[in-house]
Amino acid sequence: MPISNGFNHVATLTTDLDRHAEWWGRVFGAVVTFKMDKSDEHPRMFILDIGGGAALNVFEVSEDEIIGERRRQGGRGAIDHFAIAVDSLETLEAVKQRLTDAGADIGEIQRLGPEWSLFFRDVDGMELEVCAAAE
Numbered sequence: 001m002p003i004s005n006g007f008n009h010v011a012t013l014t015t016d017l018d019r020h021a022e023w024w025g026r027v028f029g030a031v032v033t034f035k036m037d038k039s040d041e042h043p044r045m046f047i048l049d050i051g052g053g054a055a056l057n058v059f060e061v062s063e064d065e066i067i068g069e070r071r072r073q074g075g076r077g078a079i080d081h082f083a084i085a086v087d088s089l090e091t092l093e094a095v096k097q098r099l100t101d102a103g104a105d106i107g108e109i110q111r112l113g114p115e116w117s118l119f120f121r122d123v124d125g126m127e128l129e130v131c132a133a134a135e
Contacts, residue, residue, distance in 0.1 A: 009047070009055040010082045014124050017060035021046050023123035024056065027098045028084065050084060081119075083129035089116050092132040 014020040024030035025048075033055070034047035044060040086092050092109060096118055099106045105121040116132045 005053070007054055009057050011057040011059065012126065013059050013061050013066050015061065015063050015066070017044055017046055017058060020058055020123055021048060023102060024048050024050070027095070027102050027104070030056070052085065081127050081129055083117075083131045086130055086132045089132050089134070092116050092118055092130055095130050 021030070021032050025032075028050055030048040030050045032046050033049045034045075036042065036045040038044040038060070046058050048056040048058060050056055086095060089109075096106060096109060099118075099120050102123075104123075105125075107119040109116055109118045111117075111134060112131075115134050118130045119127060120130070121127055
């Protein structure tokens with residue numbers, strides 16, 4: 001039996017922290033719970049509460065500090081993507097509409113084993129996923 005309680009946060013990078021936080025707030029209702037100004041030792045950072053005890057720790061960096069090709073699997077580094085969990089297919093369909101309204105590049109809801117899945121690209125072009133357990 002696992003001894004962890006699941007993921008605490010995923011750290012990611014953006015070139016525009018305010019735009020990133022606004023987009024996640026509009027699509028997922030994410031709330032900024034912590035802000036850190038840039039210093040000589042640390043980039044500007046926000047912590048976004050995305051619900052369920054999970055967070056995104058988002059660091060603002062220059063474009064040349066983001067390594068890899070965010071639009072190509074295998075080019076995105078060791079962590080290819082992460083998935084946001086929602087409670088039902090109905091909520092997943094609502095998220096799909098919110099993504100559409102936000103102008104996101106989205107796929108179709110599909111069944112992947114025991115869950116429903118929707119792949120999308122966030123405001124920075126990173127491929128991510130939203131999942132709901134199939135009933």
